[in-house]
Structure formats: C-alpha cells, structure tokens
Amino acid sequence: MSEELPRTYDAHAAADRYYTEWEARGAFTADPSAPGEPYSIVIPPPNVTGSLHMGHALNNTLQDVLIRYKRMDGYNVLWVPGTDHAGIATQWVVERQLRAQGIERVDLGREEFVKRVWDWKAESGGTIVHQLRKLGVSCDWTRERFTMDDGLSDAVKEVFVRLYEQGLIYRAERLINWDPIGQTALSDLEVEAEEDFQTEIWSFAYPLATPKAGPDGIVVTEIVVATTRPETMLGDTAVAVHPTDPRYQHLIGENVRHPITGREFPIVGDAILVDPEFGTGAVKVTPAHDFNDFEVGKRHDLPFINILNLDGTLNHQGGPFQGLSVADARAAVKARIGELGMDRGSKPHTMALPRSQRSGAVVEPMLSTQWFVHMKPLAGPALAAVEQDFTRFVPKTWENTYFAWMRDIKDWCISRQLWWGHQIPAWYDDHGNVYVARTEAEARARHDLPDDLALRQDEDVLDTWFSSALWPFSTLGWPQKTADLQRYYPTSVLITGFDIIFFWVARMVFSGQHFMGNVPFKDVYIHALVRDSKGEKMSKTKGNVVDPLDMIEKYGTDAFRFTLVAMAAQGRDILWNEERAEGYVRFTNKIWQAFRFAMMHLDAYDPDAPRTFSAYDQWIQVRLGESVRRVRNGLDHYRFNEAASELYQFTWSELCDWYLEFSKGTLYDEDPSADAEARRQGARHTLRLVFDALARLLHPYMPFLSEEIWQRLPGTTGSVMDAAFPVAADYPRDDQALAEVAWMQEAIVALRRIKADMELSPKTELTVRTPDPTQARKHAQALRDLAKVTAIVQGGRDGACATAVVHGAELFIPLEGLVDLAAERSRLDKELAKSDKDIKGLEGRLGNPGFRSKAPDDVVADFEEKLAAARERRAHLATARAALD
RNA sequence: AGGCGUGUAGCUCAGUGGGAGAGCACCGUCCUGACACGGCGGGGGUCGGCGGUUCAAGUCCGCCCACGCCUACCA
Numbered sequence: 001m002s003e004e005l006p007r008t009y010d011a012h013a014a015a016d017r018y019y020t021e022w023e024a025r026g027a028f029t030a031d032p033s034a035p036g037e038p039y040s041i042v043i044p045p046p047n048v049t050g051s052l053h054m055g056h057a058l059n060n061t062l063q064d065v066l067i068r069y070k071r072m073d074g075y076n077v078l079w080v081p082g083t084d085h086a087g088i089a090t091q092w093v094v095e096r097q098l099r100a101q102g103i104e105r106v107d108l109g110r111e112e113f114v115k116r117v118w119d120w121k122a123e124s125g126g127t128i129v130h131q132l133r134k135l136g137v138s139c140d141w142t143r144e145r146f147t148m149d150d151g152l153s154d155a156v157k158e159v160f161v162r163l164y165e166q167g168l169i170y171r172a173e174r175l176i177n178w179d180p181i182g183q184t185a186l187s188d189l190e191v192e193a194e195e196d197f198q199t200e201i202w203s204f205a206y207p208l209a210t211p212k213a214g215p216d217g218i219v220v221t222e223i224v225v226a227t228t229r230p231e232t233m234l235g236d237t238a239v240a241v242h243p244t245d246p247r248y249q250h251l252i253g254e255n256v257r258h259p260i261t262g263r264e265f266p267i268v269g270d271a272i273l274v275d276p277e278f279g280t281g282a283v284k285v286t287p288a289h290d291f292n293d294f295e296v297g298k299r300h301d302l303p304f305i306n307i308l309n310l311d312g313t314l315n316h317q318g319g320p321f322q323g324l325s326v327a328d329a330r331a332a333v334k335a336r337i338g339e340l341g342m343d344r345g346s347k348p349h350t351m352a353l354p355r356s357q358r359s360g361a362v363v364e365p366m367l368s369t370q371w372f373v374h375m376k377p378l379a380g381p382a383l384a385a386v387e388q389d390f391t392r393f394v395p396k397t398w399e400n401t402y403f404a405w406m407r408d409i410k411d412w413c414i415s416r417q418l419w420w421g422h423q424i425p426a427w428y429d430d431h432g433n434v435y436v437a438r439t440e441a442e443a444r445a446r447h448d449l450p451d452d453l454a455l456r457q458d459e460d461v462l463d464t465w466f467s468s469a470l471w472p473f474s475t476l477g478w479p480q481k482t483a484d485l486q487r488y489y490p491t492s493v494l495i496t497g498f499d500i501i502f503f504w505v506a507r508m509v510f511s512g513q514h515f516m517g518n519v520p521f522k523d524v525y526i527h528a529l530v531r532d533s534k535g536e537k538m539s540k541t542k543g544n545v546v547d548p549l550d551m552i553e554k555y556g557t558d559a560f561r562f563t564l565v566a567m568a569a570q571g572r573d574i575l576w577n578e579e580r581a582e583g584y585v586r587f588t589n590k591i592w593q594a595f596r597f598a599m600m601h602l603d604a605y606d607p608d609a610p611r612t613f614s615a616y617d618q619w620i621q622v623r624l625g626e627s628v629r630r631v632r633n634g635l636d637h638y639r640f641n642e643a644a645s646e647l648y649q650f651t652w653s654e655l656c657d658w659y660l661e662f663s664k665g666t667l668y669d670e671d672p673s674a675d676a677e678a679r680r681q682g683a684r685h686t687l688r689l690v691f692d693a694l695a696r697l698l699h700p701y702m703p704f705l706s707e708e709i710w711q712r713l714p715g716t717t718g719s720v721m722d723a724a725f726p727v728a729a730d731y732p733r734d735d736q737a738l739a740e741v742a743w744m745q746e747a748i749v750a751l752r753r754i755k756a757d758m759e760l761s762p763k764t765e766l767t768v769r770t771p772d773p774t775q776a777r778k779h780a781q782a783l784r785d786l787a788k789v790t791a792i793v794q795g796g797r798d799g800a801c802a803t804a805v806v807h808g809a810e811l812f813i814p815l816e817g818l819v820d821l822a823a824e825r826s827r828l829d830k831e832l833a834k835s836d837k838d839i840k841g842l843e844g845r846l847g848n849p850g851f852r853s854k855a856p857d858d859v860v861a862d863f864e865e866k867l868a869a870a871r872e873r874r875a876h877l878a879t880a881r882a883a884l885d
Numbered sequence: 886a887g888g889c890g891u892g893u894a895g896c897u898c899a900g901u902g903g904g905a906g907a908g909c910a911c912c913g914u915c916c917u918g919a920c921a922c923g924g925c926g927g928g929g930g931u932c933g934g935c936g937g938u939u940c941a942a943g944u945c946c947g948c949c950c951a952c953g954c955c956u957a958c959c960a
Contacts (some may be wrong), residue, residue, distance in 0.1 A: 008922085172902055191959090200959080226960060240960095275959065283960050292960080322886040352958070400889065401955070408956090498955085533897085535953085566908090568898065571890070573953090577897060579909055594918085597919035641899070645907070660919075691919095749926090756926040786925095841904055850940030859903060859941090866904075 005599050005712070009592035011556025014704040015135075019136060027721055028079070028138045032487035037075035040488035041067060042472050043079065043139060044504070045147065047086035048121060049093050053130035054530035054538065054576060055497060057548035062527060062562045062568065062640060063495045064137040068493075068700040071138070071637050071666050072725035078488045079138065080475045083129065084143035085463040088182055088358045091420040094120050110419050110459075114140035117420050122144075124810050131718035134549060136557050136703045138721070143484075145475045148422070148466040155474035156422045156439045156467050159515065164426075164436040168377060171426075171434065173369045175294045176413050177354070180312025180326075181361035185370050187463055188410060189503055191363050201226050202334065203280065204367040206239055206340045209255035210263050215246075223248070223256060223267065225278040228351060229289075230337070231329040234261065234318050235307040238285035238536050240296055242276040243269030249336040259342045260333070261319055264832045268300045288367045300876065307368050310417075323618030371415040371424060371460070375510075379409045381511035382442045391509060391519040394638050395570045398498060398526045405502050411490040414463045429453055469507035470518035472856070489516060493523040502527070525638045528573045530564075535575055546576055558702035559584040564646035565701055586650060588705055591698070594656050595709050598687040601667050602714050604680070605688055611681035615744075616662035616782075618737035620686060624693055625731025631697055632728070647698060655690060658745065663687065664779035688715060743807055748802035754813060757827045767791040769798065776811070803828070805873045805879035810880075821884050828881040835874040844869040 022028065030040075035709040041063050046056055055303030063079065094117045105113050125474045129144065145152060155519055163169040177186040179240055205222040213219045215746050216402055223239055241248035244332070254271040267282075271473040273296050274283055289303040307317040314329050320336075321755055323331045337343050354363040383406050385391050386399055393399040415424060427434045427443045437443035440455055448454070465723040467474070469878050472494075476485040490512065496505060505524055532544040539545065551560050563581045613621075634643030666683040669676055699706040699720050710720035728787060755764060766789050770776055773794045781790035802824045815824065838867025846853055846863055 007920090048940085193956095228960070273960080278959050280960095285960095290960085292958095349959095351960095397889065404888070404956070503957095528955095567898080572898080573891095575897065577909090580897075582922085583908060586920095589922045590920065592922085593920035595919080600919070645899070651908085657924085661924095664918090752925060753927090756914075759914085762917080762925065788917095838904080845904075845941075848940055852940080854940045855903075863904080 002337065005596050007596075009588055009705060009708065010365065011558055011704060012553075014708045015136060015557045018704055018707045019133060022138065022719070022721065023133075023141065027719065028140050028141075029142050030076070030078035030140050030484075030488075032076075032078075032483040034075055036732060038078070038488050038492075039067075039070040039075035040078040040491040041080070041493060041495065042475055042496075043081045044493055044500070045082045045084040045145075045468065045471065046128045046257035047089055048083040048125040048128070048146065049086055049341050050128050052134075052548050054546055054548055055850055056128070056132070057135060057551075057560075058527060058530055058568065059495055059497065060135055060137050061564050062525070064135070064139075064561075064703075065494065065496075065565060065640060065700040066635070067138055067357055068703065069725060070723065072696065072723060076487070076821060078143070078484070079140055080143050080145065080472075081132070081137075081139035082127070082475060083125070083147070083401045084464060085146065085148040087418050087421040087461060088184070090117060090121075091418050092358075094420075094756060105419070109445060113419055117219070120673070125699065126623070131549060133556065134552055135533055136561065138703070143475070147464070147471070151477065151480075152467060152470070153422055154438075154543055155470050155478055155668065156462065157425045158479045159511070160425055160462070160464075160469060161436055161438055162515075163373065167750065168374045169371060169436075170374060171369065171371050173367060174372065174411075175288070175291055175365050175411070176366045176368050176370055177356075178308075178310070178312075178368065179356040179359050180308075180310070180364055180553060181359040181362050182356060182418075185188050185383075185413055185415060186356060186363065187413050187465075189465075190357045191354045192357050194355050196352055197353035199228055199351060199353075200346045200351050201228050202230055203344040204230070204233075205344055206256035206259065206284075207342075208251070209257050212251060212254055214250055220251065222342075223251065223282050223286040224280045224281045226843075227284055228349060229330070230333045231314070231321075231326055232286040232323065233258070233284055233312070233333060234329075235286045235288050235305040236284045236302060237265050237287055237297065237302040237305060239265075239267045240270040240273050241267060241281060242274040243271055245274075245276045245281055247772050259340050260336055265302070266300075268296070268302075270296050270299065272296075272752050279755045289365050291365055294365070304367055308364060308366060312361075312364060312581065326362070340557050349351075353453065353492040369424075370413050371457070371462075373414055374410040375409040375411050377408050378510040381513040382406055382506065385509055385513055385519045391521060392523050394523055394525045395525045397571070398501060398524070400871050401498065401501050403507055405471045406506055412463075414466050415460040416463055417459075422467060424458040424460050424462060425704060426458040427455040428458065429455055451555075454568075465503055468504055469511040470515075470860060472508055472512060473516050476557065478515070493525055494521040494529065495525045497529065498526050499529075523638075526640065527568060528571075530574045530576055532537050533575055533577045535573070551578075551581065555581045555585050556588065556704075558705045559588050561703075562644060562701050564589065565640040566648070568640045582749075583672070587652070588702065590652055591705060594651070594660060595691060595712075597660055598691050599712065601684055601689055605714065606681060607715065608687070609681045610674070610678045611685050612678045613677070613682040613686065614662070614666060614679060615737050615740040615779075616659060616666075617682050617686040618732065618734050619741040620655065620659040620690060621731050622734045622737055623650065624690055624726075625728045625733065627654075628693065628697065628726045628731065629728040632725075635700070644701060647701065651694065655694070658741075659686075659690070661786055662741075662744075662782055665785050669781075672749045677693050686712065692716060693731075695720050696723050696726050699723075743775060747804070747806045747811065748783065748786045748810070749780075750806055751783075751789065754802045754804060754824075754827070755787075758815075762788070764788060766786055766813050767788040767793060768811060769793045769795045769801070769814065771796055772809065783818055797880070797883055799878070800824075800884065803876065805876040806874050808869065808876075810876050822875035825884050827879065828877055828884070832874065832881060835870060835877055839867065839870045840873060842870060 067077055067079045177191045179186050203224050203226045207222045209220050211221045225239055251267050254267050255264045256267060257264050273292055285293045285296050287293045287302050288306045305317050307314055309315045312326055314324050316322055321332050324332060340392050356363050386402060425438055426434050427440055428434055435443040435447050437446055472491050473489055476484055476489055508520045536544055559581060562584045627646055630646040631643045663683045666679050691709060693705045695710040707720050710716050768776060768789050773792050776792045780792055797812050800815045800821055802815055804811040842863060846867060852860055
C-alpha cells in the first residue's frame with residue numbers, strides 16, 4: 001500500500017477537511033456562462049430565526065443529492081441558498097430579548113427597533129446557514145439571499161406596485177382574522193383550528209319588542225338562541241331563522257330587544273345561514289365578528305357593530321363590560337343573563353377553536369381596513385399551469401391539494417401590523433388619498449404632488465409569504481434582467497413539504513406565471529414529514545425532538561444522509577429510527593473495509609500490463625452496469641430510497657459477499673506464470689474500476705466517504721464532485737458471465753446448506769462427485785475457497801451421499817464418516833416437499849387453458865422452463881432420497 | 886361533512902399485473918489473511934376484510950373496517 005490506510009473511516013475528519021476544501025475552491029459556485037443544460041434549485045428558505053431540524057435535514061439532503069447528481073452528470077448547476085425574514089417570529093425574538101433588558105419595542109421607536117433586528121440578524125441570524133453546511137450541502141453560498149436584502153426588497157416593491165396598478169391589489173374594510181396577542185391581521189392560512197375543543201353552548205332568550213300571537217293563537221314573548229360566544233351578543237344586530245320554519249316564520253320582521261343594551265333589532269329570515277335542525281333553529285347574528293354573520297349582515301343590510309379593541313378587550317360598545325377581556329366578558333355576560341332570567345341552559349359542546357399559528361391566541365374575526373390581493377385572476381393561470389403539466393407534482397396526488405385550494409381561492413390579506421418586514425409602499429396625505437409607488441419621490445412625481453404636501457408611508461408591512469412568493473425569480477436578480485435569471489429560470493425542481501403547498505408553492509406558481517410569464521419550477525417534489533420512532537410528530541412540548549446535528553455527531557454525515565434518503569419513500573412519513581442509522585454506519589464501515597481490501601491489491605496494479613478477465617470479473621462489471629441503470633432510474637424519478645437500496649444491495653450483497661470472495665482465489669494465487677499474472681491484473685483492474693464507479697455512484701448520498709475513496713484510489717484525479725456520473729452503457733452486458741456465476745452461486749449455497757444442515761463444521765472439506773465435472777472444475781478454486789471443496793471427481797452416486805441439484809446438475813457429496821444419514825433423509829424430505837409445492841403451483845398455472853391462450857408467449861415459455869427445471873430437480877431429489885432407504 | 890393517504894414478516898418499511906421482498910430483531914454456527922460495525926446457514930406472511938375485473942391481483946375497480954393528515958365547518 002502506497003500510503004497507510006486507516007483501519008476505520010473517520011467520517012468527521014473527512015467532512016471537515018473536504019467541505020472546507022470544496023467551498024474554498026468555489027466548487028459550488030455556478031457560472032451562467034459555462035456550457036451545459038441548466039439545472040437549478042432554489043432552497044426553501046428557512047426562517048432566519050430557526051435552527052436546523054430533521055425536516056430541514058431531509059429537505060436539504062434531497063436537494064443536495066439531486067444537485068450533486070446533476071452536477072456530475074454534466075448539467076450547469078445552480079443551487080441558491082438563503083433565509084426568510086420571518087416577520088412575526090423574528091420580531092418576537094428580538095422583542096423578547098429587549099424585554100429581558102427592560103426595553104419595550106414602543107420605547108425604542110420603529111426605526112431604532114428595526115435597526116436592533118438587523119443587529120440581531122447580523123449576529124445570530126446565520127445559525128441555520130452554518131448548520132446547513134454540516135449536512136454537506138453544495139449550495140452556492142456566493143449567491144446566498146435574504147428576503148429583506150436590497151434586491152429582494154426591490155422585487156417586493158415592484159410586485160406590489162404593479163399588482164396595484166393592475167387592480168389586483170386593493171385596500172378595503174373587510175372582516176379579517178385578528179390576532180389579539182400579536183395585534184396584527186392574519187391571512188386565512190395563518191389561522192389553525194384547534195380540533196375537539198371542549199366548551200359549552202349556551203342558550204338564552206331575546207324578548208320580543210312586541211309579544212306576538214302565533215298561528216296557533218299562543219302569544220310568543222321571546223326567541224331562544226344558542227351561542228358558543230356569549231360575549232359577542234353585545235354586537236348582535238339581528239336574530240336569524242329559516243324562512244320556512246313554521247315555528248318562527250310569523251316572527252320574521254318583528255323586533256327583539258337586546259336584554260343587556262336594550263337596542264332593538266329585527267328577526268330576519270335567512271336560508272343560507274340557518275339550519276332549522278340545529279340548536280333552537282334561531283341564530284343570533286353578529287356581523288362584525290363572525291364570517292357567516294358578516295354575509296348575513298350584507299344580505300339584510302344590518303349594522304356592523306365592532307365591540308373589540310385591537311388588544312382583544314371590549315370597547316365602548318361593550319357598555320358595562322367595556323375594558324374586559326373576551327374571556328372575562330364572556331363570564332360577565334353569562335352572569336348578567338342569569339340575573340335577568342334569560343338563561344335557558346347550556347350543554348357541553350365540541351368545536352374547532354381558531355388560533356393564531358404564531359402566537360396561539362384565539363383569533364377574533366374583526367372588521368378592519370387592510371390590503372388584499374385579488375386572487376381569482378391570478379389563480380386561473382396558476383391552475384392551468386399545473387393542469388397542463390408545466391409544473392408537475394411528484395407524487396402526483398398532491399396536485400389535488402393544490403387544485404382544491406386554488407379553485408376555491410379567497411382574497412389574500414397581505415398587510416400585517418408589524419415593524420419587521422417590507423413596509424407597504426403606499427403613502428397617504430392628510431385628505432385620506434393614497435399613493436402607491438416604489439418610493440415617496442416616485443409617488444410625488446407621478447401624482448404631481450407639491451413638495452409641501454405632507455405624506456406619510458403606510459405603517460404596515462407585508463405578509464412574509466408575499467416576499468417568499470417571489471423567491472424563485474427575486475433571488476435570481478429580478479426585476480433586473482440578469483444572466484442568472486436568463487439562464488436558470490424556470491428552476492428545475494422545488495423540493496418541499498406538503499405543509500406549505502398553499503402558503504408557498506401555490507403562491508410561487510401564480511407569482512411566476514404573472515411576472516415571469518412562466519412557471520417557477522418544472523417539478524415539485526413533495527417529501528414526507530419526519531416523525532419520531534413511534535410515529536408522533538416531533539415537537540418541543542412533547543420533548544421528542546431529534547436534533548440532526550446530534551445525529552451527525554453520532555453517526556457521521558454520510559450515514560446520516562444515507563439513512564434519510566433510504567427512508568424517503570414517496571407518500572409515506574419517515575419514522576426516524578436510530579437503529580437504521582446504526583445500520584448505515586455499518587454500511588459505511590463495510591464500504592471502507594472493502595475499499596481497504598481493494599487498496600491492498602492495487603499497489604501491484606499496472607494499467608498497461610496484459611490482463612485477462614475471469615467470469616467473476618466480467619460478472620461484477622455487468623452487475624455494476626445494471627446497478628448504474630437502477631441508481632440513475634431512482635434519482636431520475638425522485639425515488640431516492642430505490643437508488644439507496646440499490647447501492648446497498650450492490651455493494652454489500654454482490655460486491656462484498658461474492659465478488660471480493662471470488663477475486664481472492666485469483667489475487668492470492670502465487671503462480672508466477674504470465675497467464676496467472678494476467679488474471680491477477682484482470683482482477684486488480686476490475687477492483688479499481690468498480691471502486692472508481694462506486695465512489696461516483698455513492699457521491700450524491702455520501703459526499704465525504706466517496707471523496708475519501710476517490711482521492712485515495714489510484715488512477716483518479718481531482719474531486720469526485722467533478723467526476724462524471726457513471727453511465728450504464730460504459731459497462732458490458734454479458735449473459736454468459738451472468739449464467740456462469742449464477743451456477744456457481746447456486747452450487748456454493750447448496751453445498752453450504754448441506755453442511756449447515758448436517759451440522760458439519762464449516763471447515764469440513766468436501767469431495768464432490770458429479771457425472772459431468774466440467775463446470776465444477778472450471779470453478780474449482782471458487783468451490784475450494786467458498787465451500788471447502790477439495791476434490792471434484794467424475795462419477796455417479798456411490799454409497800451414502802448427500803445430493804445437491806444445481807441447474808439440473810447433480811452434485812453428490814460422499815458422506816462416509818461425516819454424518820448420520822437420518823439428517824440427509826430429513827433434509828431431502830424437506831426439499832422434496834418444497835419442490836412438490838413448487839411444481840403444483842406451476843402446473844396449476846400452466847394447466848389453465850386461459851393462461852396458454854391469453855398470456856404473452858414469453859411469459860408462458862418462461863413458466864414452462866421453470867416447470868421443466870422443477871420437475872427435473874424433483875426427479876433428482878427423489879432418486880437421492882430413495883438411495884438412502 | 887368532504888378530500889387525500891396509510892394498512893405487507895415480531896418491529897420499521899420497499900414492492901411499476903406475471904411463482905411474496907429488505908433492514909433490524911430472532912435461531913444455529915464460525916474470531917477463514919477487507920470487515921465480529923463481520924461471515925455462513927435458517928425460521929417466520931390467508932399482503933386489513935368482502936366482492937369484482939383479468940389467463941393471472943399485494944398491485945386495477947367497488948364496498949366495508951381501522952388509523953392518520955388536510956380542507957370546511959354547526960350557531
């Protein structure tokens with residue numbers, strides 16, 4: 001060995017050394033002017049506040065696998081990394097830190113606060129970016145972007161202004177989701193339902209302003225409604241009943257008197273809102289605090305009474321309850337109703353409680369003036385793009401999720417009452433006029449405003465997802481016409497989780513369609529969620545979070561990555577299981593040990609020396625070619641686990657278990673003849689060739705181990721990163737070699753099994769007697785090395801023998817003195833039973849006339865061959881069995 | 886309520902109409918000169934249930950059961 005090879009693979013040393021080396025020499029840096037078909041990916045930008053979790057690890061490993069594969073395969077590759085400013089989350093992190101120092105955000109003022117956030121970002125905002133490097137990802141760090149950097153901010157302003165000018169952004173008073181803790185509006189998507197929330201539904205009576213006699217003559221004095229939110233009754237402006245409900249029909253148009261405020265309002269008939277079967281069949285209507293009631297209010301021209309302050313306490317409309325929180329007001333209203341004798345009971349009730357995704361606050365529907373994106377016109381092209389496969393979802397079934405949302409799309413509330421984010425590029429004068437422009441100067445110039453007209457910019461910022469929606473083109477330089485944009489848009493694939501199909505994927509599609517006139521990515525690969533080993537979602541509160549950095553520390557990056565991709569089957573969640581990771585650490589060790597074996601023999605390798613290939617050399621090369629095809633097929637179709645499994649099977653079960661063992665006979669042969677030396681050179685050549693290909697095949701999954709092998713392997717240059725990904729056509733197809741080795745493998749397994757079943761020591765030397773020893777003698781060396789066959793004799797059954805039937809050939813193993821014959825009898829009985837079952841199944845199939853007439857000829861022929869072989873085998877076994885009686 | 890998904894060996898899961906697979910675990914055996922982080926051999930399954938299509942179904946279709954997720958909710 002030219003250089004001492006460590007006995008074990010040091011994953012950490014390799015990772016540190018090679019990653020630094022790669023990044024330093026610009027190995028990840030894209031060059032738009034370089035040749036090659038473009039292949040580009042933009043990273044799903046993690047929150048700048050975030051730290052790496054298992055979802056990121058999976059997501060980025062998958063991207064890196066594709067990027068490394070395509071880079072090696074000759075594509076002009078770009079992977080853009082970056083982070084998201086994560087409006088609410090980041091603002092809160094910094095607010096919390098300030099509060100720890102006794103500083104409130106409002107004390108600092110907006111400008112100073114935003115400066116503090118930038119300071120924070122500069123200091124600790126890059127954590128996740130450094131953590132990503134630990135995964136070995138090869139993204140182009142020279143192109144790292146941030147959703148709040150200048151270029152992307154320009155893109156945001158540009159998009160806002162253009163959409164406004166196109167009438168696709170508007171400002172209006174609408175019922176929106178209000179987060180009373182965050183004190184900001186939220187989009188529909190940022191509201192999560194807390195399922196199975198246990199509460200009560202309370203019934204109480206509204207007295208009629210004028211008692212009224214019904215058709216039956218009985219005078220009605222009140223109408224009973226039910227609610228889960230008693231406090232909202234302070235904003236009630238109607239009671240609704242079904243227009244055809246005989247209980248209430250005659251009351252429509254009558255007034256009720258509010259038991260607390262004394263206000264009078266009507267009973268209306270509304271077939272859309274009211275389900276007469278539910279509750280009492282009468283519904284209180286609070287148009288300013290309920291989405292359904294809002295519509296009722298519009299239909300019946302009702303007043304909209306807002307009862308809440310922005311902090312979730314009751315305003316002056318709350319009368320005696322002004323200033324109370326919603327929860328306190330609820331209790332107070334219930335108590336008051338009781339005092340008034342209007343309480344008509346309550347019962348337990350299960351409902352979904354809307355909560356703010358970020359703050360956890362109970363979201364209050366509230367009337368508010370906000371900015372919205374008019375979605376219908378944008379959704380059309382976005383739907384068409386996916387319907388016509390310009391963007392393809394993988395697995396395809398996710399497009400249903402996309403379609404469902406896009407077809408039923410509602411306008412998007414994009415303004416947020418925060419300080420951290422893209423401030424809305426709209427200015428107001430004192431007369432309430434609004435001017436939308438990229439800058440204040442532009443606003444003045446465009447609208448010909450005098451310099452002394454006071455303008456103030458809208459204080460709100462945009463939803464973080466508004467900037468994320470532009471990510472695939474804003475990161476490439478849009479609105480500038482950059483070389484990157486020309487070359488790399490649309491991107492090749494987006495890799496992400498299903499949880500942000502609405503939030504992000506859908507919004508990128510309509511943004512790309514609208515502003516670039518083309519989809520942002522050709523494929524969307526939706527990967528699974530990483531759960532814990534019991535299938536539970538990982539969460540801090542459950543305490544079952546697995547830190548990928550711990551896993552890398554424990555198992556090394558190569559094994560960690562391999563575990564993730566090996567478990568990344570389409571359409572199924574990953575249950576993280578450390579035993580699997582341990583298994584793949586053993587796999588890396590197996591590769592390393594095999595590599596050591598190869599290296600032991602490669603010192604003597606001379607590429608120019610004459611060489612001849614054995615059947616084994618040929619066989620492993622053929623198998624390698626098949627493996628290349630399967631690995632490529634897996635990667636080409638996002639079947640990451642299939643490619644991983646192929647690598648594992650090939651390396652362990654074919655290369656290590658068989659080829660290396662076969663090769664020993666040749667390599668350790670000390671015969672000095674030129675023929676023997678040529679055979680040794682053939683084996684050495686094969687070893688080098690296989691490891692050369694294996695390093696390249698493994699590289700996308702195991703970047704560091706593959707580099708370690710590549711750089712040590714003789715005959716390679718540079719980095720494996722830059723080597724060409726193997727091509728199946730470079731390896732031979734050779735049915736003869738496959739058949740030859742298949743025979744050998746079957747013979748060896750059969751002989752080993754006889755030994756094991758006879759409870760013979762593995763060291764026991766065997767003699768094989770067979771009528772035609774040609775085949776066995778050709779492989780005498782392998783039979784000796786792998787099955788301890790020391791003699792091959794021509795002949796038939798002679799005395800007590802064990803019998804193996806291999807591809808129709810009988811191998812007899814004389815048993816004199818080796819074993820009691822009972823063991824062989826029972827062994828043969830088992831084999832016969834197995835054989836009978838086999839034949840019965842085949843006969844059944846072939847005996848079916850429909851099968852012969854309708855199945856393809858090659859399938860029929862295939863089964864006929866199988867049956868013939870099985871019958872022959874059975875005959876031999878039966879003879880062997882009879883000979884023992 | 887609607888939609889989507891899952892159900893295959895003890896566990897975790899592959900499986901693209903042609904005789905049911907892998908890893909781990911388990912049993913037996915071997916420290917053989919790459920590797921005991923290993924080698925060799927083995928046991929283990931009415932592929933959730935019922936029906937249908939087909940010469941042929943784990944695979945396609947329908948219904949049912951169980952679990953999970955998403956969307957929309959009932960005041």
